[in-house]
Amino acid sequence: MKPLDERLNDYLERLMKEQEEARHPVGGCPEPALTQEQSPSPDLESLVGLAWRLRHAPQLQVDPEFARQLERRLVDRYAELRQRSQKRRPLFTALRWRPALAIALSLCLLLCLFCTSLLVLAAQVTDPANPLYTLRRWEQHVEIQLSSNPASQATLNLQMAREQLSVLVRLADSGQGEAYQQGLLDLDRQVDAAASAIARLPAGPQRDQLAGDLAALKSDSIHELRHLLSRLGLPERLATTRELGQLGDTVPTLAHVTVVLQSHSTNGLVTITLTGSDLQPGAQLLVNGAVVEAHETQRQSQGLIVFVTNWQGNQRLQSLGILNPDGTVAQTNAIALTSAGESHQRGGSSKPTSTPTPHGNKPTVSPPSHGDQSLVLPYVARLEALAEPGCGGGIRGHTATPGCRVTKT
Amino acid sequence: MTETIERLLDRARQGDAEAVSMLYQRFLPGVFSYVAARVPDRATAEDLTSEVFLQMVEGLARLRARDEASFLAWLLSIARLTVAGYYRSREKEPLLLSLQDQGRQDSPADSPVGPIDDAVRDPLALIEGQEDWQAVVQAINHLTEEQRQVLVSRVILGYDLATVARMLGKQVNAIKALQFRALQRLRRLLGDGSGSLRVAQKRKERVP
Known part of the structure; x- marks a missing residue:
């Protein structure tokens, strides 16, 4: 036999079903007619009866007039709330009911979050090679x-x-x-x-x-x-x-650099004169950014150094400089090229015949306007070789120019 | 075809006043029954029911309920708090009436109130008599909250067991037991007299 709660539930289910089928109006429902087989227990019968009376108790039924009035109040209140909410939070309302806008705003927020994270990350970056x-x-x-x-x-x-x-x-x-x-x-x-x-x-x-x-x-x-x-x-x-x-420290500077090709030399000896400041004793010659072995022949305090070195090969002259013993460097590509013959013929008083190009890599050479052209022209050709790439000229230096030989004069 | 609660809730959240009306119409009987079963007079029941539905309207936007059971549970929880607030604000305890049937041997736990008037022993008569409705209310107030909710949702409103079970977060068998105990206790509190609750007999007397 089923437990009492099961049986009670069965009775109630059956009654509700019968009521639903009969479609009796609420409040006017007749009490259920249970057969002897359906409700054998008076105890259960009394419970079912209680439930049934409670279900149809007039005190628990809604007054239709009250229901109508309350519905009107609710609708008015709802409209008022909607208006207030739209005035106060149009964005939130729009977001709630417009998924596309909500997604777009979410993406914007994510983007902001990403950017913020990126900024935080970037703030910790110290390496200039880092993309951040x-x-x-x-x-x-x-x-x-x-x-x-x-x-x-x-x-x-x-x-x-x-x-x-x-x-x-x-x-x-x-x-x-x-x-x-x-x-x-x-x-x-x-x-x-x-x-x-x-x-x-x-x-x-x-x-x-x-x-x-x-x-x-x-x-x-x-x-x-x-x-x-x-x-x-x-x-x-x-x-x-x-x-x-x-920062205000004393560093070497180059004001003027002259390269003089020895006219009598057949192996390409050149004299390089560097004028500037803080050119320290023991400084090394830099040709095209590399240290070359050269002989220091003359020095005037720390303002002038003269080097003699051998120039052959394929090296193109782009820059000249010095490397001081303290590690500081000065370099320039404003170079004056000239020939010793011209210089001697003019008693050493003539100016360099090449035109320095302060920012270029190719000094231009101008032949002297006076003097024996037969003597001058071969030197000009060699000077051009110093200036032009692939001309066959070059300074021999074992440091930076493989295959070159440095000759001390 | 009846629109699903889920759909109605969605429409209501989107600002559809008609959906709000439909929700109200659908759940008014349940909420009113619950409230009316707990307060002594109809006027108070109507006031409190109005409060419940106004709170419903204000809380719709924040509501997460998606089905009928959870929505009803939410509404009944508002109703419970509203009734509690009503008694608290007026510093009123539910009217204590004598409900103990002298002829019964109720356990002290089941009979927290004094003896009921001997003239009123039949629970059905109590329910029918307007003047005695307060005694019924008092008896219902002595049920547990779960028993009350089962009484309202299952017995009065006729929701199926599965829905009530979801609403209370219980198993179906537990709802059957709660339903049985609620009715049994209510009968005991109201006093079942001398077996006068013969439904079939009354039915025969009323319907020729």
């Missing part, structure tokens, strides 16, 4: 621009420059030439920006303090950069020397 480095520089620029006054800007620039200095040390050690040069440019920019911001400050203790900080930074930078020179390649040394000069 440009972004970091932009961040720094924006940060400085947002600073309220020159003092803050100067402080920020000084701080960034110090960070940049430590980055340069790391880049020099890791041999990342291009990144190092970029970092050097950034250091220069930050130092300049700090100096500019300090210059805008009115005289006073704050300005003095920042100026002192800037001087300390420059001093530290000079010390660090000089320490780095020995670990760098020639292009980085050149850049570093330039930056040292910007």
Whole structure:
């Protein structure tokens, strides 16, 4: 036999089904007629009867008039809420019911999140070779621009420059030439920006303090950069020397370079005269960015050095420079080419006959307008060979020009 | 064809007032029955029912319910809180009437109230008599919340067992047991007199 709760449920189910089928109106439903077989237990009968009375109790039936009034109130209230909500949160409402807009906004939010993450990542990047480095520089620029006054800007620039200095040390050690040069440019920019911001400050203790900080930074930078020179390649040394000069250090400079081809020599001896400043004793000659062995024949203090070396082979003359013993470098491609015969004939007082090209790699040569053309022309041809690529001329140097031989005169 | 609750809810959330009306019409009997079974008079029941549906309208946008069972459960939870608030705000305890049948041996747990008037012993008579409705309300208030919800949703509204089970988060068998215990306890609280609840007999007396 089924448990009582099961049997009660069966009775109720049957009654509800009968009522549904009979479609009696609510409240006017006659009480169920249970047969003796259907309701054998008086106990269950009383429960079913109670349930049935409760189901149709008039107190639990809704008054139709009340139902109508409440419905009107609800609809009015709903309309009012909708209006208020549309006024207050049109975006949220639009999002809720316009999936495309919601998706677009979600994508925008994701993009913002991505950009923010990128900015956070970029802020930690110190390697100029990293693609995010440009972004970091932009961040720094924006940060400085947002600073309220020159003092803050100067402080920020000084701080960034110090960070940049430590980055340069790391880049020099890791041999990342291009990144190092970029970092050097950034250091220069930050130092300049700090100096500019300090210059805008009115005289006073704050300005003095920042100026002192800037001087300390420059001093530290000079010390660090000089320490780095020995670990760098020639292009980085050149850049570093330039930056040292910007920072106020004493660095070599070349004001004038003259190459004189010995007219009596059959093996291509050339005399190279370099004029400038801080040309230290023991400096080495650089031809086309490489050290060549040359004989130093003359020196006037630290302002002039004369080298003699042999010029043969296929090397094209592009630049000349010197490498000081302290690691600083000076180089130029503004070179004057001339011949010793012409010079001697004119008592050494004539100017070089070639025209220097300060920014080009090919010095042009002009023959002298006076003198014996039969003597001059062969020298001009050799000078042209120095200047023109593939002409068969070149300076012999065992360091940078394989196959060349250096001859001391 | 009757529109599904899910569809009605979607439409209502999109601002369709007609869908709100249809939801209201569909669930008004249940909510009103629940509230009316717990408060002593019709006016109060109507006021509280209005509050419940106004809260429904305000909460529709945030509602996560997707089917009839969960929506009804949500509505009844609002109704329960509204009734509780009604008693709390008026510092009214449900009227304690004597419901104990002197002829019965109810356990103390089942009979938290005093004896009912001897003149009113038949639960059916209590339900029918308007003046005695308060006693019925009092008895229903002494049921557990689950028993009340089963009584309303299953017995009064006629929802099937599966829906009520989903609504309360219980098994179907548990709903059957709750239904049985609710009616049994209600009968006990109201006092079943001397076996006067013969439905079939009454039916015969009324319907020729």
